[in-house]
Amino acid sequence: VLVNATGPKAADPLSYTTGGIIVLINAGIAAWTEHKAGDALEALSKMTQAAIYVMRDGKEVQVAVPTVVCGDVVVLGTGDVVPADVRLFEAKDFKVSEMALTGEPDDVAKTARVKEKKEGQPEKLTPETMAFSGCSITSGTGMGLVVDTGMSTRIGRIAQLINGDGGAGKTTCFCFPDTSANQTPLQQNLNKLGARIGILAIVICVGIFIIGWVTDRKDPSNPESAAWLYMILVSVTLAVAAIPEGIPLCVTISLSLGCKDVHKEVLVRKLAAVETLGSASVICSDKTGTLTEGKMTMVGMYAGGVTYEVTGKGFDPEVGQVLREGGANGAGDMGVKSNLLTAILCCNTTLSKEKDEDGVMKWKPKGNSSEAPIVVAARKVGLSETIASEYPRVLEVPFSSSRKMMLTVSRVSGTELCKGGMPLAAGTNYLTVCKGAPNYIIDLCSEQLKEDGSVAKLTEENKAEILKIVDGYSARALRVLAIAARPMKSLPYDESNEDVTTDQKFEACRKQLRLIGLVASIDPERDGVPESVLAARGAGIRVVMITGDYLLTAIAIAKNVNILQASDDVETSAMDCAVLRPNNEYLSDQEMDNVTRCTRVFARAKPEDKLEIVKSIQRQGQVAAMTGDGVNDAPALNQADIGVAMGIQGTEVAKGASDMILTDDNFCSIVAAVEKGRAIYAGIQKFVAFIMSVHIAEVMQIFLCIVVGIPVMRTPLQILFLILVTDLPPSIALGMEPGEANILKMRPRPKERSPSC
Ligand SMILES: Nc1ncnc2c1ncn2[C@@H]1O[C@H](COP(=O)(O)OP(=O)(O)OP(=O)(O)O)[C@@H](O)[C@H]1O
Ligand code: NA
Structure with a gap:
């Protein structure tokens, strides 16, 4: 026709x-x-739907937020977005941002216990025992019972009021979807x-x-x-x-x-990202888990004033030993035992044998990646992390990227910490353990545990010596944590007073610490990362590492993955983020831009530094991609031209603020996507x-x-x-x-x- x-x-x-x-x-x-x-877009938005842990059949399982129902018990952690209105029955250092609900800019502390209202106390905008749908959790962990979902939640009812029509969907012509x-x-x-x-x-x-x-x-x-x-x-x-x-x-x-199909490991949440990706000129990347595997193994230890080598590979505690210089077994040494036991008391990580995808039984840690090597090494000397149940914990201040340390207080008794462990003075009932970034912890220490179990004063010279050991480990690209403890007769805060905040307890406990030791772990770089960094450099893209780790460790790893090359001047290309905020205030825009212009490694970064760095890079006319995983990274992800959230490590808040998500957390996927x-x-x-x-x-x-x-x-x-x-x-x-x-x-x-x- x-x-x-x-x-x-x-x-x-x-x-x-x-x-x-x-x-x-x-x-x-x-x-x-x-x-x-339009369908493809819708499918994408489904794939990136928020998920949350709930208890089902006695187990923690991850489900999509819309499938959460009344009566569910939800497990909430830092970085999650509360999926429904929840009555908390457990809350540790639990704070939420209720900005979306009440407009209140400060984080609000929540508790599981109903407190009596005191005379003259200001009325709270929201009940203290409730976490409301849509609010993001800015610190701590908690558990609660879902009492309202969807449109019957507080935020849902507000949305209804605003829409005025019961929240009916917007109308679009049936043949031309509104894109x-x-x-x-x-x-x-x-x-x-x-x-x-x-x-x-x-x-x-x-x-x-x-x-x-x-x-x-x-x-x-x-x-x-x-x-x-x-x-x-x-x-x-x-x-x-x-x-x-x-x-x-x-x-x-x-x-x-x-x-x-940008790359099968990349979920693109916004169309614009695909287009912007092609013009990226700076990629700011996390270190742990993105450039490196995030699977750490302890290789060195300093305990009771003696250095040890730790052998073995991966998470298998059945192979490997703790050895003294010269090769003698150090497993029975008082220093080693005390160091690893105190470290375990300040960990929330467990180790178990599990079937992997191929059906082979493998050791797998569950918890924090920096704690995994501690738990593994402790088993190598015969200390299982289950021993911690013999020392009931009375306080936990969780690790946070800004504090760079974690603190616990546990009950102890007897004349020594454990069989063959450090001696305890008579009347010691509690033990504070603080573990974290050495340069922060050592400052808080006033004494040091010696090889024979005695305690010596920690002088400025001693501190300098220990920092030298830290630097030695760091230059080998190892992550170093310091372990310090403080035996106490009674708690340094009033336990019965519920108005004492976690921060106040933290301040009261982290004093007059006794340095027990250091642990140093290797975090191998991911396969293909050095090549991807080279490819990015060849494409005229500057790869920048922003890490919470110590400067020397960061530099050593940056060299291994080609972020720093022989031709780069380490003096000008790597810096501690403290330089950006002398006297706790950020430099002026002009000064900031001068400092960040050719930097490739930012160490000891706090989450809020990321935002300042990305702003500065953008002021210089660059198109910046920025990775992030934590709840505090959200502002930087939002600000970056391409915000990249981690699929595995990433929190829901970070994912929500991102343009794309790396499902494998791998740096190589970013370069492939570019x-x-x-x-x-x-x-x-x-x-x-x-x-x-x-x-x-x-x-x-x-x-x-x-x-x-x-x-x-x-x-x-x-x-x-x-x-x-x-x-x-x-x-x-x-x-x-x-x-x-x-x-x-x-x-x-x-x-x-x-x-x-
Ligand atoms: N679980 C932990 N307990 C105590 N201290 C920790 C723990 N995890 C990390 N640290 C300390 O905090 C420092 C930085 O942590 P932070 O979370 O800011 O960086 P990161 O996210 O682990 O590293 P990256 O930015 O490279 O991904 C580490 O170098 C270590 O000294
Ligand atoms: Na990080």
């Missing part, structure tokens, strides 16, 4: 109907593909371009219509019909030819398909150029024929048909091209560049 219809002797009505059908088919394809793109909310800057620019072309097309059409009508141009295949009728057909055809309606469509398709982002952008550039040139050629052709007065070379129907078959398929093909092999060898695309240059 089409071939006949486009033939020179086609019957008139048929030709008009076929034309109409083709236009309809074209619109149909457009609607369908856009709908598909405008998710438009990228590129799409917006292209839409503007489209609008301009549209206006131009209308002007040209009207012009041609007038010229053709005035010069009485008739349909060559049907000379009897009126000129104006023919000219209407020509102008409409011209309009179709002139408007590159395929561009926005192809861009949406290209981006959303790109979203899906490469793909560049390819997608290059593809878009290609088909935009292609579609534009096809359309311009068509318009020129008709325009010239009409103006010069020769017969139009193609009938309107032929043009419509050509556009149908020539526009969409080749553009989609161009957009999906894998990209040139050397795409990572080019410089990053500057920030503000339109796709047509």
Whole structure:
């Protein structure tokens, strides 16, 4: 029919109907593909749905937030978003941000116990024993019973009030899903371009219509019909030819398909990320778990003033020993026992044998990655972490990235800590243990445990000596933790007073500490990371490590993964973040930019430093990608051009603030995604150029024929048909091209560049 219809002797009505059908088919394809793109986006948003731990059948299982029901017991941790209204029955150092609910900017402490209201105490905005849906947990852990879900939660009812209509979904035309909310800057620019072309097309059409009508141009295949009728057909055809309606469509398709297969380890949460990725010029990455495996093994120890070597591999406690210099077994040494036992008292990590994917039994730690090597090493000397139950814990101040240490107080009794462990003075009932960053802990110590169990004063010279040992370990790329303890007759705070905050208890306990020892663990770099860093460097991208670890450790690892190369000056490329905030205040923008301009390693970073660093990098006109996992990283992830959250380590808050999620936490995936982002952008550039040139050629052709007065070379129907078959398929093909092999060898695309240059 089409071939006949486009033939020179086609019957008139048929030709008009076929034309109409083709236009309809074209619109149909457009609607369908856009709908598909919408589906892809929806699937993406499902994949990135928030998850939470609940108790089911006596076990902790992870479920999607919408499946949480009333009566569920939820397990809440720092960085989670409370999934429903929850009555807490357990809360440790538990604080939430109720900003979304009450507008209150300060974190609110929650407790499981109902307290009597005292006279004159200000009324609390929300009950202390309740955690409300939508609030993020900024510190501590807790457990609670779900009492309200969905729209019947506090925040749900507020949302209802605001909507006024019971929260009915927004209405969209059924055939054209509304994707405008998710438009990228590129799409917006292209839409503007489209609008301009549209206006131009209308002007040209009207012009041609007038010229053709005035010069009485008739349909060559049907000379009897009126000129104006023919000219209407020509102008409409011209309009179709002139408007590159395929561009926005192809861009949406290209981006959303790109979203899906950027890299199988990357979940893209926002379309714009794919586009921005290609122009990233700085990647700021975490160290532990991202550049390194995050699977630490203890290799060295300093206890009771003696250094030891720890042998073995991985998490297997059955192979490996603690050895003195010279090779003698140190497992029975008082210092080793005391060091590892006190360390375990300040850990929340357990070790067990589990079947892995291949069905092989393997040792697996559950808990914190810095604590795993301690638990493993302790088993090597015959101390299982279950021994901690013999020392009931009365206080825990969880590890936090800003404190850089963890503190516990446990009950102790007897004359020694354990059989063969450090002696305890008569009347000792409690033991404070503090473990964390050595340069912070050593400052808090006033004495040191010696080899024979005696205690010596810790002088400034001693401190310097110990820091030298720390530096020695750090230069070997090891993470060092210091363990300090304080035997006490009674608690240094009033336990019965419920108004004493965790911070106050922390201050009261972390004094006059006795240094027990140091533990040093290796964290091997991930496979492929050194190569990925080199690839990124070759692509004109600066890779920056931001870590909470010690400067020397950070430098050693940075060298191993090529972030620092022989040609880089360590003096200017690596720094302790304390430099950014002398006197606890950040430098001025100008000074800050000078310092961050060529830095590649930021050590001892606090979460809030990330935000300042990313802002500074952006002020220098760079496009920054930033990784993060903690609840405190959210502002930096939000600020970065591409916020990258960790899929495994990452908290829900970090994921919510991110543009993309690395499901394997691996740095290599970021570089792979940048490469793909560049390819997608290059593809878009290609088909935009292609579609534009096809359309311009068509318009020129008709325009010239009409103006010069020769017969139009193609009938309107032929043009419509050509556009149908020539526009969409080749553009989609161009957009999906894998990209040139050397795409990572080019410089990053500057920030503000339109796709047509
Ligand atoms: N569980 C822990 N208990 C006590 N101290 C810890 C613990 N984990 C880490 N630390 C100390 O805090 C320091 C930094 O921790 P932080 O969480 O800020 O960095 P990180 O996230 O572990 O490292 P990265 O930023 O490289 O991923 C470590 O170098 C270590 O000294
Ligand atoms: Na971190």
